Amino acid sequence: MELIYNILQATFFTMTPLLVVALGGLFSERSGVVNIALEGIMVMGAFIGIFVISMIEGGSIPGQLVLIIGVIVGGLVGLIFSVFHAFASINLKADQTISGTALNIFAPAVAIFVARSMLGGSKEIKFLTVFRIKRVPFLTDIPILGRIFFEDFYITFYVGLIILLISWFVLYKTRLGLRIRACGENPHAADSVGINIYKIRYIGVLTSGFLAGMGGVIFIISASQAFAASVSGYGFLAIAVLIFGNWQPKKILFASFFFGLMTTLAAMYTEIPLLKGLGLSEEFYNMIPYIATLVVLALLSKSSKAPKAVGVIYDKGAR
Amino acid sequence: MVEFAVEMLNITKTFGSLVANDDINLQVKKGEIHALLGENGAGKSTLMSILFGLYQPDKGVIKINGQEVKIRNPNDANDLGIGMVHQHFKLVEVFSITENIILGSETTKYGILDLETSKKKIEQMSKEYHLEVDPNAQVSDITVGMQQRVEILKMLYRKADILIFDEPTAVLTPQEIDELMKIIRSFADDGKTIIIITHKLNEIKQIADYCTVLRKGKKIATVDVKKTDISALANMMVGREVSFSVEKTPAKIEEPLLIVENLTFKEHKSNKEILSNVNFSVNKGEIVTIAGVDGNGQSELIKIITGLFTPTSGRVIFKDTDITNTSIIERIEKGMGHIPEDRQKMGLILDYTLAENMILNSYFKEEFSSKGILNKEAMIDYTNRLINRFDIRSSSGSLSIVRGMSGGNQQKAILAREVSRDPDLLIAVQPTRGLDIGAIEYIHKELIAHRDKGKAVLIVSFELDEVLSISDRILVMYNGEIVVSLDASKTNADELGLYMLGAKRGELNGE
Amino acid sequence: QDEKKGHESYTPSYSTANKKIGLVTDVGSIDDKSFNQTSWEGIVDFAETNGLAIETNYKYFQPSGGSNAGTQDYITAINNAINWGAEIVVCPGFLFEVAIYEIQEKNKNIGFVLIDGTPNEGNYEDVYVAPNTVSILFKEQESGFLAGYAAVKDGFTSLGFMGGMAVPAVVRFGIGFIAGAYLAAKENNNTEFSFNKDHYTYVGKFEADPNIKTRAESWYNAGVEVIFAAAGGAGSSVLAAAQEGQDKWMIGVDKDQASDSPRVLTSATKGVHSATVLALESFYQSNFDVGGQILNLGAVDDGVGLPLGESWRFSSFTIEEYQSLYDKLVDGTINVPSTHETLKTYVEGLGYTLNLSFEDIGM
Amino acid sequence: MENKRENSALRSYGQKVLSRFKEFRVSSTMDKIKASVISALGGILVGLIIMMLINFQGVIDFIITLASGKFKFDPNTYIIGSIVQSAPILIAGLSVAFAFRTGLFNIGASGQILVGGITAIYIGHLISLPGPLHFLVALIGAIIAGSIWGGITGTLKAYFNINEVVTSIMLNYVAAHLVKFLSRQKLVFDLFRSQTKMLPKSATIPTLGLDRLFPHSGFDISIFIAILTAILVFIILEKTTLGYQLKAVGYNPLGAKTNGIKYRRNIILSMLIAGALSGLAGGIIYLSGANATQIRVQINIPGEGFDGISVALLATNSPIGVIFSAIFINFITQFGSLVEGASTFKKEISDVIIAVIIYFSALSSITLYYLNVRKRKRLKHNSELNKEGDE
Ligand SMILES: Nc1ncnc2c1ncn2[C@@H]1O[C@H](COP(=O)(O)OP(=O)(O)OP(=O)(O)O)[C@@H](O)[C@H]1O
Ligand SMILES: Nc1ncnc2c1ncn2[C@@H]1O[C@H](COP(=O)(O)OP(=O)(O)OP(=O)(O)O)[C@@H](O)[C@H]1O
Ligand SMILES: [Mg+2]
Numbered sequence A: 001m002e003l004i005y006n007i008l009q010a011t012f013f014t015m016t017p018l019l020v021v022a023l024g025g026l027f028s029e030r031s032g033v034v035n036i037a038l039e040g041i042m043v044m045g046a047f048i049g050i051f052v053i054s055m056i057e058g059g060s061i062p063g064q065l066v067l068i069i070g071v072i073v074g075g076l077v078g079l080i081f082s083v084f085h086a087f088a089s090i091n092l093k094a095d096q097t098i099s100g101t102a103l104n105i106f107a108p109a110v111a112i113f114v115a116r117s118m119l120g121g122s123k124e125i126k127f128l129t130v131f132r133i134k135r136v137p138f139l140t141d142i143p144i145l146g147r148i149f150f151e152d153f154y155i156t157f158y159v160g161l162i163i164l165l166i167s168w169f170v171l172y173k174t175r176l177g178l179r180i181r182a183c184g185e186n187p188h189a190a191d192s193v194g195i196n197i198y199k200i201r202y203i204g205v206l207t208s209g210f211l212a213g214m215g216g217v218i219f220i221i222s223a224s225q226a227f228a229a230s231v232s233g234y235g236f237l238a239i240a241v242l243i244f245g246n247w248q249p250k251k252i253l254f255a256s257f258f259f260g261l262m263t264t265l266a267a268m269y270t271e272i273p274l275l276k277g278l279g280l281s282e283e284f285y286n287m288i289p290y291i292a293t294l295v296v297l298a299l300l301s302k303s304s305k306a307p308k309a310v311g312v313i314y315d316k317g318a319r
Numbered sequence B: 001m002v003e004f005a006v007e008m009l010n011i012t013k014t015f016g017s018l019v020a021n022d023d024i025n026l027q028v029k030k031g032e033i034h035a036l037l038g039e040n041g042a043g044k045s046t047l048m049s050i051l052f053g054l055y056q057p058d059k060g061v062i063k064i065n066g067q068e069v070k071i072r073n074p075n076d077a078n079d080l081g082i083g084m085v086h087q088h089f090k091l092v093e094v095f096s097i098t099e100n101i102i103l104g105s106e107t108t109k110y111g112i113l114d115l116e117t118s119k120k121k122i123e124q125m126s127k128e129y130h131l132e133v134d135p136n137a138q139v140s141d142i143t144v145g146m147q148q149r150v151e152i153l154k155m156l157y158r159k160a161d162i163l164i165f166d167e168p169t170a171v172l173t174p175q176e177i178d179e180l181m182k183i184i185r186s187f188a189d190d191g192k193t194i195i196i197i198t199h200k201l202n203e204i205k206q207i208a209d210y211c212t213v214l215r216k217g218k219k220i221a222t223v224d225v226k227k228t229d230i231s232a233l234a235n236m237m238v239g240r241e242v243s244f245s246v247e248k249t250p251a252k253i254e255e256p257l258l259i260v261e262n263l264t265f266k267e268h269k270s271n272k273e274i275l276s277n278v279n280f281s282v283n284k285g286e287i288v289t290i291a292g293v294d295g296n297g298q299s300e301l302i303k304i305i306t307g308l309f310t311p312t313s314g315r316v317i318f319k320d321t322d323i324t325n326t327s328i329i330e331r332i333e334k335g336m337g338h339i340p341e342d343r344q345k346m347g348l349i350l351d352y353t354l355a356e357n358m359i360l361n362s363y364f365k366e367e368f369s370s371k372g373i374l375n376k377e378a379m380i381d382y383t384n385r386l387i388n389r390f391d392i393r394s395s396s397g398s399l400s401i402v403r404g405m406s407g408g409n410q411q412k413a414i415l416a417r418e419v420s421r422d423p424d425l426l427i428a429v430q431p432t433r434g435l436d437i438g439a440i441e442y443i444h445k446e447l448i449a450h451r452d453k454g455k456a457v458l459i460v461s462f463e464l465d466e467v468l469s470i471s472d473r474i475l476v477m478y479n480g481e482i483v484v485s486l487d488a489s490k491t492n493a494d495e496l497g498l499y500m501l502g503a504k505r506g507e508l509n510g511e
Numbered sequence C: 001q002d003e004k005k006g007h008e009s010y011t012p013s014y015s016t017a018n019k020k021i022g023l024v025t026d027v028g029s030i031d032d033k034s035f036n037q038t039s040w041e042g043i044v045d046f047a048e049t050n051g052l053a054i055e056t057n058y059k060y061f062q063p064s065g066g067s068n069a070g071t072q073d074y075i076t077a078i079n080n081a082i083n084w085g086a087e088i089v090v091c092p093g094f095l096f097e098v099a100i101y102e103i104q105e106k107n108k109n110i111g112f113v114l115i116d117g118t119p120n121e122g123n124y125e126d127v128y129v130a131p132n133t134v135s136i137l138f139k140e141q142e143s144g145f146l147a148g149y150a151a152v153k154d155g156f157t158s159l160g161f162m163g164g165m166a167v168p169a170v171v172r173f174g175i176g177f178i179a180g181a182y183l184a185a186k187e188n189n190n191t192e193f194s195f196n197k198d199h200y201t202y203v204g205k206f207e208a209d210p211n212i213k214t215r216a217e218s219w220y221n222a223g224v225e226v227i228f229a230a231a232g233g234a235g236s237s238v239l240a241a242a243q244e245g246q247d248k249w250m251i252g253v254d255k256d257q258a259s260d261s262p263r264v265l266t267s268a269t270k271g272v273h274s275a276t277v278l279a280l281e282s283f284y285q286s287n288f289d290v291g292g293q294i295l296n297l298g299a300v301d302d303g304v305g306l307p308l309g310e311s312w313r314f315s316s317f318t319i320e321e322y323q324s325l326y327d328k329l330v331d332g333t334i335n336v337p338s339t340h341e342t343l344k345t346y347v348e349g350l351g352y353t354l355n356l357s358f359e360d361i362g363m
Numbered sequence D: 001m002e003n004k005r006e007n008s009a010l011r012s013y014g015q016k017v018l019s020r021f022k023e024f025r026v027s028s029t030m031d032k033i034k035a036s037v038i039s040a041l042g043g044i045l046v047g048l049i050i051m052m053l054i055n056f057q058g059v060i061d062f063i064i065t066l067a068s069g070k071f072k073f074d075p076n077t078y079i080i081g082s083i084v085q086s087a088p089i090l091i092a093g094l095s096v097a098f099a100f101r102t103g104l105f106n107i108g109a110s111g112q113i114l115v116g117g118i119t120a121i122y123i124g125h126l127i128s129l130p131g132p133l134h135f136l137v138a139l140i141g142a143i144i145a146g147s148i149w150g151g152i153t154g155t156l157k158a159y160f161n162i163n164e165v166v167t168s169i170m171l172n173y174v175a176a177h178l179v180k181f182l183s184r185q186k187l188v189f190d191l192f193r194s195q196t197k198m199l200p201k202s203a204t205i206p207t208l209g210l211d212r213l214f215p216h217s218g219f220d221i222s223i224f225i226a227i228l229t230a231i232l233v234f235i236i237l238e239k240t241t242l243g244y245q246l247k248a249v250g251y252n253p254l255g256a257k258t259n260g261i262k263y264r265r266n267i268i269l270s271m272l273i274a275g276a277l278s279g280l281a282g283g284i285i286y287l288s289g290a291n292a293t294q295i296r297v298q299i300n301i302p303g304e305g306f307d308g309i310s311v312a313l314l315a316t317n318s319p320i321g322v323i324f325s326a327i328f329i330n331f332i333t334q335f336g337s338l339v340e341g342a343s344t345f346k347k348e349i350s351d352v353i354i355a356v357i358i359y360f361s362a363l364s365s366i367t368l369y370y371l372n373v374r375k376r377k378r379l380k381h382n383s384e385l386n387k388e389g390d391e
């Protein structure tokens, strides 16, 4: 039982950044723009977000608020950074893969370069605050669920779930969502009823920037106590989760949970008798999440629900 | 002075060096049905796109109800009460009908989409205008005819009273066409103004009040339809005399070449039966046409014969060999030619040159390659010969990128590739879709010539005129079954229409 | 092969007029909380006492190639430092062994300081420290020993070890740590004590990673009270897990990490900092009299130890107890094992059985 | 059933990602070269501006330091070195470009490099053979291993319709762990360094004395191997029936299939070749250098795979272009070291410059549009044509 609590808690923190960033990717791709730059945007968001956290922590602002401020700053930075991608791929009709790749190279380079040149020679940005919440009065005492959901958790997990709900709601229940989806499926149809494709795609890309930037901060605060110009490839994993989740919020939740769970099992194998009993070398346990994902995809994936127009440059005059 | 609902004056529009509209004037009175006629590429869609705000004219003025207006985008057009049903439907396939109709003019309640209210409104409109649709159905699941009704509802939903139809009948059955004509008529009677683009002269004759003819971007004339006969319209459009009937001698039928036996095909996911127990054969020396409304299994049938799909059960026998499970390339090698339904997605590699496309299913032949190295010269020589023989026009000859060629020429290229291989069985799906009279004439001639060499030709067509004029024998497909086999010379459009709609079942002559 | 072994002996003549000191980092950076950082701090320290200016007089260089950098990248980076004008180049880490072996005799008048390694051509068949090179090694096992002993003495009974990669220095830290823990357990009369083999691993990288944190967390959840993280930047993931646990601790490595978090119990340090200063002083003040030598620094040389003062966070283990143990290392009463075999003998000598198998973690 | 899978394969994501590359097909070689050169110059310019914004005096000092000879400018390190050491990213770039040309996004070059590398190292230790033969066998082993690794991606795409981007990302990690495991097995393990043992000289890439002719440059024959490979890839893509088929599938899978070209076989084949190229890059990386490069027992996804993407993109996926773009990008990287040595700037400026260059190259069609008035019409025309393709 104890073990299950621990596994779930660890799963929640591993999956949160993946969930948030994949949802970011969802907005961009649903509006028709491939965003392979999620990794770079995460780095950029984490860079400034963690920097801000390290500046304001320990002062009069309470810890959880510091975290929220950091996450939002990260989001805003991501949003601003993603303008480059939006501008290139929407206004200038550039190749979206190339532009995204450029952002991926740019972000860590700038983070290290600026940190090394200006922040006193160190590329690391440390912070001290522990953001994990031990327990909440009442909630933690709910039998079983209380321990799973309200003990030793990050507030960001709930931020992630709220973003999921909002994303689902926006995409499927609002006018904006209908238009975003239309732009990703058939921009010419959207255009012919007077929808401004450029505007909608900007909204999609900038939202992805905002969420990826947030995801960067969320990733760092739950992974370590310092930012060192990297998010360990989680941006790419988020793309994988987005595809695994077949471009649908609910399935993205499942995909990120699945991947988080597998990662947790792999990291904790020594504590899980069943796994340990296999007697494999550690590396083979570490491969579990990746292989399991491929196996699940092989079993599930026959039809891809990729937005039809994703990656296709929109040209107004096209018929 | 007459009140015009729409006036387009001195409109000029160029795309690069191409003048799509050259100083065109178009005037349409309120409550009038006005036809636009012209060959492929004459500039009809362009002119209407300008009216609808999709393009900006380089020169010229637009007046709506006498007022000079600027139509910068479809929103402006909507505000002016202009609606358009596009030649290529502008629908989001994964959306429901309701979502498609309201897109861009959504009603919301507290920021939330109010689909229920919209649905009611659509249901009510669909009753009022006799445009039957199921508001909950997803567009990818509905027939083309219904898609068109959705497009019309989209206009009406936006309270348009100037309605533009760009080739609305190209994809409909005769019965559906009749229905549509009635609806359009009733719109006009309600005082709405209608502009309709079509290649079909009899439709113009049937419904339009006036007709404006365009040729190569220029306006030729505007005529009163009642005072002009069909051949005059055709001459104006093409600039020469056209013949309407295909000349062909009776078929010299020999032994069967292709035999389809008890073919059944179920869709994997839904397990829906698309083809049920289909049996027929095609003989050497005849043209067999499969008629029917789109979506009754024709596409799947052809895909099974050509090897793209595997049937759930049944056999395909070609030249006395069971080929049900052989690969596509083996079938091609065995003497099958295929002009597929979608020339751009299936027939060609648009980013390859014309020459590269001409050897798409024979590049491995000794003629074009040795030891795995392509012989570019041979390839180009060969292509140049085909260009001459089939009159394929393009900007840089055999080295033109096919993407840059016009639709008609792309179609000719496929025809050239397949016919020149001299296949024993030539399969052609909708070989003249979207082409103008001249091109259609040419392709029909080639198909008949192929038959006359003693080869078998199997055609799928949704165009009744085509079916009737080119076939020796007609098989009608309805709901996954072949419901009748008819001698082409002994039937007519009305009879075919009844079979196509499932209202009648018949004998399968000798099958 | 042979041409390489023909080492000539020579007397280098150094130019020291410009006072230019270069540091070439290995895969880590100068803030890796590890030897890159401590040797840089040593240079800074030396520079400050001698009034030298950064960029003009001292500067660090990073090789290209990231964590995948190879010998060629190190050679290029060292050359870069020499082209800049460096009179002496400090190279922290055994990864430089081959590069310095290649380059020391081609730059006879440049001083080289190789920390944690000895120049050789790649397989230790020919270890050669040229007259212009000093090779500085540490007895990490002694440092780890002190930390392990202190932790168990302080009342901890469940310990873990996470190394970055199983490189010799890290391995020695771990071996000493276990040895110290067993000694203290014996002194505490804890016959039950055992170092759980599941809680001894090398994580495979020196950078922070969420998986490492999850792993550390799972250990803490399984009852481990303190983890010795000899893993450079990856230690910060372990620390993050410790901070979030209830009463969980982390032991830092190489330098005093107390300021990183109140959850840092202690740090098993080694004197890279002071050794760097020593080498530089020797170079600039005594014509590099340590050149050509291999220094192996341990407790005797004040080369290893735990931080005292503010950083002392033990509750029951006292500085006096620490001093007395330290003295035993200095005077040789205790000889800390540095290999797996000697560790086994040592632990068995104390009356315990060692249930660690190093094979399945790649040793 | 077959058809379903086919249809969704068509709609596949990678396909969409790639659609834009098709445009390059329409523009001429000269245009592409122009676009790349403009991007390169633009990137350098922007890099310079960033440097000046951060520290204007620093830039001046940098120039003075170089001009005055205070910094010893060693052409072997900074020029020859940057050319000859570009071999790995050149070949990785070929792998990515090849896949792109055949309609696939090979983001998994890193994993293929690792698998190829470890195989080469195993062969280096396991077999003893004389001189060049030994290294050749090791290199071939690397090619085969990389090919198999790439083939997995191709097979999963062909038979299970799993997007190659996901497979590649996942397989990169699997490779990282697998290679970590393999590199600490007794046979190859160097206990003292926690990395693979040094290879015998016979297994390393011959230098033909070039390293002594150009000291510090790291000169060996790998750059020649790389250039030959580029030419070979060019021939395969442009001159052979194999390339013809593969590209046809890449451009239009359904179109190819309808005409008898085997879709699955070609997808797999294409990934086998892309993987083989990456495997070769891995062999080159780990078999060259002073004593070859060892694989450390660590979780590592080599950067060369991602550099390969940049190299391919800058070269607009032309194999011959890849030669130049690889050398150029490597040159910029070395320039970073030079900057770090001769100024107060840090070497990461080179990555900033590379990023800007890649960004500009994404805008190349626009760049050309504004640069070349004569061609303006044609480009517009082309975009019209693409539309007709959408009908
Ligand atoms: N967006 C565009 N960019 C460039 N050229 C275009 C564009 N749209 C149309 N054209 C060209 O303008 C000409 C007129 O095209 P348009 O679509 O108006 O013809 P049409 O009369 O509707 O023909 P069809 O009967 O085939 O529908 C054609 O040559 C076409 O290639
Ligand atoms: N955008 C373009 N770029 C280059 N050539 C073009 C372009 N558009 C049309 N052409 C060429 O101009 C000619 C006329 O094109 P258009 O689209 O008007 O043909 P069309 O009249 O529709 O012919 P078809 O009846 O075959 O459809 C074609 O031969 C085509 O190759
Ligand atoms: Mg046309």
Ligand SMILES: [Mg+2]
Pocket (backbone or CB within 6 Å): B044, B045, B046, B087, B166
């Ligand atoms: Mg038209």
